[in-house]
Amino acid sequence: MATTSVTSSSRTDSASEKLRREILDGLAAPGDLLAESAVARRLGVSRVPVREALFDLERDGLVEFSETGRAYVKRLAPADFEELFVVRLALEPLASRLATPQLRSTTEALERNIAATQRSKTVQQVTRLDLDFHEIILTASGNTRLLKLWSSMRAELELWLGRLHRRHQFQTSETQRETIAAHTAIVQGFRTQSPAECERIMRQHIQGWREWLPVLAENE
Amino acid sequence: MATTSVTSSSRTDSASEKLRREILDGLAAPGDLLAESAVARRLGVSRVPVREALFDLERDGLVEFSETGRAYVKRLAPADFEELFVVRLALEPLASRLATPQLRSTTEALERNIAATQRSKTVQQVTRLDLDFHEIILTASGNTRLLKLWSSMRAELELWLGRLHRRHQFQTSETQRETIAAHTAIVQGFRTQSPAECERIMRQHIQGWREWLPVLAENE
DNA sequence: GATTTCCAAACGGTATACCGATTTATTTTT
DNA sequence: AAAAATAAATCGGTATACCGTTTGGAAATC
Known part of the structure; x- marks a missing residue:
């Protein structure tokens, strides 16, 4: 989408x-x-x-x-993922804050995205929709440059997640449940219409990725 | 360099x-x-x-x-410059903070850059060295992704500044003086070795660009 | 004179061909 | 058997050619 x-x-x-x-x-x-x-x-x-x-x-x-x-x-090194994480932490909370004014119309798109995630059957679909979710917010920020920079990392993020899933054989249902829970919380936070709160909740969400870093260290 | x-x-x-x-x-x-x-x-x-x-x-x-x-x-629209400004504000203070540990070795490069700026004869040279100055800091951040994203905006920044200068016929000496003063202040701030202070001073520096937005609004 | 039609020139997308450099396999040498 | 030299195959960089589409202007029409 x-x-x-x-x-x-x-x-x-x-x-x-x-x-x-x-x-x-x-x-x-x-x-x-x-x-x-x-x-x-x-x-x-x-x-x-x-x-x-x-x-x-x-x-x-x-x-x-x-x-x-x-x-x-492309060969991936764990350090690359750490860097991506740092940059997302710079871009996405900012995008969330900027998106606040236009957020009422965006919330629908986000909710449709969550619904589609619930209907997903494969990890690939969940991953795709996960990134779509974030891209919706970047788009809603109205800053095309911000969106362009984020988009330039999207394929690489998908590559990381795909390889992670194949390597560790995650349960689809678990990935799905966690993604839905996290995204639902974000939409809830956005409902406050508070720029500071939107920024905070996105920062918190992305920091959740830190948990993966040890797992990634095991990579080749 | x-x-x-x-x-x-x-x-x-x-x-x-x-x-x-x-x-x-x-x-x-x-x-x-x-x-x-x-x-x-x-x-x-x-x-x-x-x-x-x-x-x-x-x-x-x-x-x-x-x-x-x-x-x-490329045709430029003032809104593009505003967007670049917002993104720089997200990337460069962060880079400054990350660069703090490695900064002692970087300070020399920055000072050499300022010295070269003092020797500059044309606005083009000053502009080139101005961007070099910032790129040195992005490089020192150690985050190659951050550097890559910033670099993807560099040519466009140079394009903006070049067209601005040609259009408004700025005095070379004035641009030079302002650039040197601003960069010297940054190096001073970096000497504190405080991540928070480095981040703050870079944010302040970039926000100084806001002054140009009204000027840019006159553009085609 | 303004508008539409039509055509020739220009343009971009892509296939093919050529060449020097690089890589890989083979042979020779130690 | 290991290493070095050599030969063969592969590869990327680039020039050229072909084709359908786009474009801009001339001609025709209103």
């Missing part, structure tokens, strides 16, 4: 989407070489759109380039 | 740098069409590197694409 889902006509975009999905779904292992020719052959397009798609994915943090220009599926 | 200045070997990068300079120096007017073929002919390379350079510049906020895929020199 919050993401662009128009069926793009350009081959660059469709190549980008296919590769993005393969990486997020874990079909491509971290460190795997994404050679232009091989990908092009596999996707049935020429190298040019693939090349541009790879640049797109690099911008989104799903692909990294070696010094010699080769593209690999 | 803080920016990459290696003479890039790839034609994409050199095309990107040439175009970047043309836009920042105001040689290309806002809204000008940057047609791939024309640019390629002018720079003596083929369309492919130009095409990729244009995507780079879009990412840096110096170029915007129309729905039909044409590239134009």
Whole structure:
């Protein structure tokens, strides 16, 4: 809902989407070489759109380039997650505060998001909707730059969460329950219409992620 | 100093740098069409590197694409500057706080930057060094993500300042004096080694930019 | 004179081809 | 058997070519 889902006509975009999905779904292992020719052959397009798609994915943090220009599926280091966390803590409480005035109309979208989360069957869906929830608030802040910066981290966040779930085989129902509880509390807090309270509750929510850091330290 | 200045070997990068300079120096007017073929002919390379350079510049906020895929020199709206200001206020005081532990080694770099600013002869140099000063602090924060997000706004900030200067014909000496005074005060504040104080003084510094908002409102 | 129609030029998206550099496999040397 | 040299395959950077679409202006119409 919050993401662009128009069926793009350009081959660059469709190549980008296919590769993005393969990486997020874990079909491509971290460190795997994404050679232009091989990908092009596999996707049935020429190298040019693939090349541009790879640049797109690099911008989104799903692909990294070696010094010699080769593209690999992004490898994650726990320190990266810590950094993402620090930056979210700078952006999201601020966005919550800025969103306060326009929040009445946004609350509906947030509640629809929670309802959809309740209907979710897979961890992937829950994750997607979780990030959508936050993106709704960033959008409501009215600061397009703030939204753009946050969006530039979204794919990477999804990558982290996906790999975490696959590695630790979380119970879908538990992830679902926790997400719904946390988001419901946020919507409640937003009902106060107090900028300070909105900012505080979002800060608290994001700080909850700190619990994951020890788990992440176990990663490769 | 803080920016990459290696003479890039790839034609994409050199095309990107040439175009970047043309836009920042105001040689290309806002809204000008940057047609791939024309640019390629002018720079003596083929369309492919130009095409990729244009995507780079879009990412840096110096170029915007129309729905039909044409590239134009970025047009600025005063609201964009306000947004940049809000985001800097979220990132830079935080970076200052995070940089506190490593600050002793950084202070030297900052002082060298101020000295270079004193030696500057043109407004462009002062502007470049001004942004370098801030980038030094972002780098010292140790949070590469924070640095990356800030860097993604740098070119656009430079674009704004350049157009402002050309439009209002500021006295170089005055800009220089103000910049030096402000940065010297920041370094002084940093000497306290207090995270809270470093954060505060940077917030105050950036808020000083608010004065420009009325001026910017006169822009197209 | 203003508006619409139509056409030629220009443009962007993409496939293909070429080349030097890099990587990988093979062979030679120690 | 290990290491070094060499050969073969692969890869990325880039030029060129082709095609459908967009665009801007001329011609036609009102």
